[in-house]
Amino acid sequence: MNDRLPHEKGFHVSWDQIHRDSRALAWRLDGHGPDDGNWRAIVAITRGGLVPAMIVSRELDIRVVDTISVKSYSHQSRGEAKVTKSPQADLMGDGEGILVIDDLVDTGKTLELVHKLYPKAHFATVYAKPSGRPMVNTYVTEVSQDTWIFFPWDMALQYVQPYRGAD
Numbered sequence: 418m419n420d421r422l423p424h425e426k427g428f429h430v431s432w433d434q435i436h437r438d439s440r441a442l443a444w445r446l447d448g449h450g451p452d453d454g455n456w457r458a459i460v461a462i463t464r465g466g467l468v469p470a471m472i473v474s475r476e477l478d479i480r481v482v483d484t485i486s487v488k489s490y491s492h493q494s495r496g497e498a499k500v501t502k503s504p505q506a507d508l509m510g511d512g513e514g515i516l517v518i519d520d521l522v523d524t525g526k527t528l529e530l531v532h533k534l535y536p537k538a539h540f541a542t543v544y545a546k547p548s549g550r551p552m553v554n555t556y557v558t559e560v561s562q563d564t565w566i567f568f569p570w571d572m573a574l575q576y577v578q579p580y581r582g583a584d
């Protein structure tokens with residue numbers, strides 16, 4: 418374990434798994450929108466929410482997709498959450514009928530900020546840690562607070578030396 422990191426465990430998510438888990442999220446959301454079960458639009462929280470949002474939009478046939486950009490982490494340390502790009506104001510209103518999607522909720526600060534802006538939106542993430550779980554309306558898998566989730570877009574396959582490597 419690396420002492421500099423506050424996270425004891427790692428949860429490694431493959432492309433295949435994020436695809437399956439995002440489809441599971443779509444399945445949970447299907448038919449639960451306020452307009453005859455439908456949602457007006459999806460708003461992805463960039464960047465992590467982009468891949469799950471695309472998969473949910475495909476599964477639920479939601480063609481209106483916008484983004485909100487919230488930046489709060491640098492590597493594994495958290496800073497102040499800031500909105501650096503907003504979705505179209507006339508689309509959003511108070512968030513009614515809008516599905517806000519992110520890859521995960523950790524402390525909940527990112528969703529808290531977006532919730533303040535769009536209190537009637539529905540908040541959905543693929544993964545949730547306990548501290549942030551109250552901020553999410555729908556999620557698929559819970560992981561413990563001391564787990565760092567590694568996503569496939571942050572990873573690359575690379576050669577590792579065998580334990581008994583040649584010197």
Ligand SMILES: O=P(O)(O)OC[C@H]1O[C@H](OP(=O)(O)OP(=O)(O)O)[C@H](O)[C@@H]1O
Binds near residue numbers: 464487521523525527
């Ligand atoms: O619940 P919180 O403690 O606020 O953390 C969750 C947020 O942190 C990560 O995004 P990040 O700010 O690292 O930006 P990124 O999506 O561009 O990687 C993640 O994608 C969530 O959006």
Ligand SMILES: O=c1[nH]c(=O)c2nc[nH]c2[nH]1
Binds near residue numbers: 521564565566567571
């Ligand atoms: O890739 C990530 N994994 C995490 O567990 C996490 N928590 C906040 N932000 C995160 N980003």
Ligand SMILES: [Mg+2]
Binds near residue numbers: 465487
């Ligand atoms: Mg993010």
